[in-house]
Amino acid sequence: MNKEKTTYFPNLSDIKQAADTIKNVSAVTPLSLSFRYSDTHNAQVYFKREDLQQVRSYKIRGAYNKISALSKAEAEKGVVCASAGNHAQGVALSCKLLKIKGTIFMPAPTPKQKVEQVKMFGGPYVSIVLEGDTFDDANQLAIAECDQLHKTFIHPFNDKKVIEGQATIALEILEQATAPIDYVFIAVGGGGLAAGLSTVFKQLSPKTKIIGVEPEGAPSMSVSIKNNKNTTLKSIEKFIDGAAVKRVGDLTFPICKQNLDAMISIPEGKVCQTILDLYNRDAIVVEPAGALSISALDFYAEEIKGKHVVCVVSGSNNDITRTSEIKERALLYANLKHYFIIKFPQRAGALKEFVVDILGENDDITYFQYAKKTNRENGSAVVGIELKSSSDLEPLITKMKAQNFYGDYLNNKPDLFQFLV
Known part of the structure; x- marks a missing residue:
């Protein structure tokens, strides 16, 4: 008789262990009250500032938790990942800190600034391979190297240790909050952060509503939840690159499906306007994915009145060469x-x-x-x-x-x- 496959859900004790593992690597980022957004929405709106991590995103949490858990034999063979963004930087810094060799595959057109950042964080422990025209090309090459040389592939979201590492953000929020939290808005790409964070809240603060926010041009989690199965999108708009995936994780999907109270898809132009507002009015630099959670507030204006709200600001690795496009998209969205x-x-x-x-x-x-x-x-x-x-x-x-x-x-x-x- 075949046993029914058991869906993985993170264990709270494993998440607390992850918090202990990364405590000297990942910063306890501020939970800051936004006076402007609080005033605008007649609510208490807080930003969880993951953009202030050393690698300027939360990705260090999951990457370090995963790589530090490798066996001695696995560590000696080295690790591989494919990324042109925050995950690459998190893996690179983790490799340097743990003195483990890593190979990072990035698409050939990756901007030089991003390549240099990865080199800086990884130092002599990281080799960068620039091959392929797209992320999918680089990803296939990375997996092929793992298969050939028996190295460990560090997935950006579809991995238990990565999910547990990202979940440590929720423990910090609950420790830092001075009042019960009514809403948490969180960006959803592959679902690693959403799966981890929502698991903690459902156990420790079950009345908190967790709202997943994804790009309108890449609604992979929304479509999958609607179809009641993990669904691969045929095409996506890649502008919000930190949260634009064709398929969410097979591990993360059932967790998000059960734990998220709602999903909302935000137009890319609206996100661009949020980026400009944060920079011009709050002196906060965010990348497109980092602005997703804040962009959702206008769409929940009535529901959040008088409530305590947290927006996870997931990252600030914004390429300055994109500024003109960001302005253009914001103007187009505003008609x-x-x-x-x-x-x-x-x-x-x-x-x-x-x-x-x-x-x-x-x-x-x-x-x-x-x-x-x-x-x-x-x-x-x-x-x-x-x-x-x-x-x-x-x-x-x-x-x-x-x-x-x-x-x-x-x-x-x-x-x-x-x-x-």
Whole structure:
């Protein structure tokens, strides 16, 4: 008779052991009251600042807990991981601290800044292999090396020791909180952090509602919960790279399915606006995945009034070269940035007429690409316009059409729009 497979759930004693294991490596990060968000939402909103870890994310917790648990024979053979982000840095630092050799596979296009960070944290104990065009390519190469050389693969989320390490965040939150916590908002990618944290809260603070937050372009946990089985998405939007996975963990899925009180998917543009607000108004630097939990607050505005709320700020490894794209996505989400094909009459003064007679007083041209003349009367240009108010869009289009400047609207044409953003 076949025995029914038992679903793994983290044991509280193992999580407490993980906390003891990592205590000299992982910082006890602050649980800080956000005055601005508390005032905005008429609630007590706290940030768990995992962005202040040495590697600027919570990933050190799981990576160190996993690698430190290796047997002597496993440690001597070394470890392997695939990552272009926070997991790579957590593994690299763990290898250096434990004096274990590690090989980290990263896609060839990985920005130099990220490669240098991993080198810095790993020092002589880490070798970096830049191969493959995508993360999936690098991941397959990493697994192949493990199979060939019998090394241990350090998975970013689908591993018991990793889950237990990430769960230590929950122990800290409950120790630091000065009042019962009503809501915890937490980013969900592969589900390692959500699985670990939710397990602790369901045992030690069962009335706390745990809300998982994922990118709208990569709703792998939401889809899996809806389908009642772990489901691989065919394609994802990779902008929020720290939380964009096609398939969540086979270990993490049943835990999250049982423990999470809700899942919410947040538009990437909303996350970008949160990143800008945190930087400009709070002097806090976060990566896209780190802003997910805070971005969810507006969607729970009524429910959290008068409540004690914790948002886990999961990381701050933001690439400065992405700033222009972050601004662009935020404006698009706010309905303030619009792209058109404009038909200009082939005569002197046509552009001046468009600026004076069509654009509003506060409208601004932020992109202009003129195409070659297609006939004797008209020439087309792709024009990006930033508005002061989203309500100005319809009057703008009406004026364009009335004076025969309107060619097409590109924001709702993804096949063309991808070349602009």
